[in-house]
Amino acid sequence: MKNQTNCLFLIGMPGSGKSTIGKGLAKALGRPFIDLDHEIEARCGVAIPVIFEIEGEPGFRKRESQVLEEVAQQPDVVIATGGGAVLAESNREILSQHGVVIYLKASVEELVRRTSRDRNRPLLATNDPKTRLYELLDERSPIYDSLADIVVETGSASVPSVVQQIVTRLKDTENT
Ligand SMILES: Nc1ncnc2c1ncn2[C@@H]1O[C@H](COP(=O)(O)OP(=O)(O)OP(=O)(O)O)[C@@H](O)[C@H]1O
């Protein structure tokens, strides 16, 4: 059954704006906001790179799935997922069953610019983050596309304007 808990899920590549836009969207709609990455960090008491270092990516993905399953039970919440949360079939089922999925898109050039400022992304900790982002996009874009109820370009628009576009699209979806 769709919309079981009426969540809004933001999906997309690292740097596409899930955390930033998610926060703004929640504020605009007067809904609670949860950032899945922050929730995982809060529960573990360490930053994501440390989880990757100690438990590897499989350990992180396990934690990500557990936390996603739990937070998606909360009604009406806006959830910024992690960039790779869509990789597990069980996570995709949760997204599809518990609300509306919003895919935030930006060019690889823009993603490189936005992610170059901080070091909290272990998958991009390489000498050539641009090539890595192209590889991740190749693998993930069909998944993001297939899950999305709404697709929004975040490349050139400002944060408030992306938030407003999503609010409008959500209203359109409700009225159809
Ligand atoms: N529409 C936008 N225009 C300009 N800058 C933006 C926009 N959206 C996000 N940013 C900036 O890009 C950077 C990355 O955004 P953010 O952390 O929200 O991405 P994310 O999708 O949550 O990434 P991750 O998957 O790694 O958590 C931040 O510095 C943010 O301020």
Ligand SMILES: O=C(O)C1=C[C@@H](O)[C@@H](O)[C@H](O)C1
């Ligand atoms: O793209 C990814 O796989 C990731 C993105 C981040 O949001 C974090 O969830 C983590 O760094 C993994």
Ligand SMILES: [Mg+2]
């Ligand atoms: Mg984020």
